[in-house]
Amino acid sequence: DVKVTQSSRYLVKRTGEKVFLECVQDMDHENMFWYRQDPGLGLRLIYFSYDVKMKEKGDIPEGYSVSREKKERFSLILESASTNQTSMYLCASSLGVGGEAFFGQGTRLTVV
Amino acid sequence: AQSVTQLDSQVPVFEEAPVELRCNYSSSVSVYLFWYVQYPNQGLQLLLKYLSGSTLVKGINGFEAEFNKSQTSFHLRKPSVHISDTAEYFCAVFGSQGAQKLVFGQGTRLTINP
Numbered sequence: 293d294v295k296v297t298q299s300s301r302y303l304v305k306r307t308g309e310k311v312f313l314e315c316v317q318d319m320d321h322e323n324m325f326w327y328r329q330d331p332g333l334g335l336r337l338i339y340f341s342y343d344v345k346m347k348e349k350g351d352i353p354e355g356y357s358v359s360r361e362k363k364e365r366f367s368l369i370l371e372s373a374s375t376n377q378t379s380m381y382l383c384a385s386s387l388g389v390g391g392e393a394f395f396g397q398g399t400r401l402t403v404v
Numbered sequence: 405a406q407s408v409t410q411l412d413s414q415v416p417v418f419e420e421a422p423v424e425l426r427c428n429y430s431s432s433v434s435v436y437l438f439w440y441v442q443y444p445n446q447g448l449q450l451l452l453k454y455l456s457g458s459t460l461v462k463g464i465n466g467f468e469a470e471f472n473k474s475q476t477s478f479h480l481r482k483p484s485v486h487i488s489d490t491a492e493y494f495c496a497v498f499g500s501q502g503a504q505k506l507v508f509g510q511g512t513r514l515t516i517n518p
Contacts, residue, residue, distance in 0.1 A: 323504055325506055335511075336508075337506070340506070342504050382448070389504055390453075390455050392438075392450045393448075395448045395449075398447065
């Protein structure tokens with residue numbers, strides 16, 4: 293069965309902390325994505341990657357960075373967490389162009 | 405760059421009534437189009453997708469969508485809804501060329517009343 297796993301379901305961090313959100317997929321997908329989901333705003337794309345070590349900015353990259361050292365793992369980094377980064381973070385992966393995206397269960401991050 | 409607009413943030417309907425959830429997109433290249441559903445407290449799952457071919461696409465749970473290139477729309481329809489269709493629905497677009505960016509709309513919350 294297809295699987296995208298996010299390392300944590302819930303996280304609470306302090307303002308200014310460096311935060312790592314990890315995502316692992318077991319489907320050998322080229323594409324991986326990080327979104328944040330906020331009520332009324334839908335899913336907003338933070339960063340995506342179409343190959344190992346490749347990354348592209350999405351629509352709201354400010355305050356975030358990513359790392360993809362291995363094909364199966366895509367990490368989202370909050371360099372200095374702020375309260376406006378409190379959100380649900382979703383990771384997804386897909387195969388090739390036009391492939392169905394499979395989502396992880398999400399990480400609800402609260403920054404206090 | 406691609407973008408997606410879902411024209412209704414909330415749609416309330418009565419059980420067994422028909423429903424249409426509207427989606428418009430913009431893109432400078434050919435696109436692939438998707439509808440995803442998120443049931444309460446669950447993850448996103450694919451309802452249906454348009455890649456090429458017939459403009460009428462059928463998905464799971466009796467949903468269908470029609471791709472209209474001239475109107476840049478991909479509206480989702482179901483002829484008769486059930487209580488179990490209560491969920492949030494997301495339209496998404498994936499550009500067929502260039503950076504392979506998957507962009508979602510703001511979501512439409514479908515509420516079915518008995």
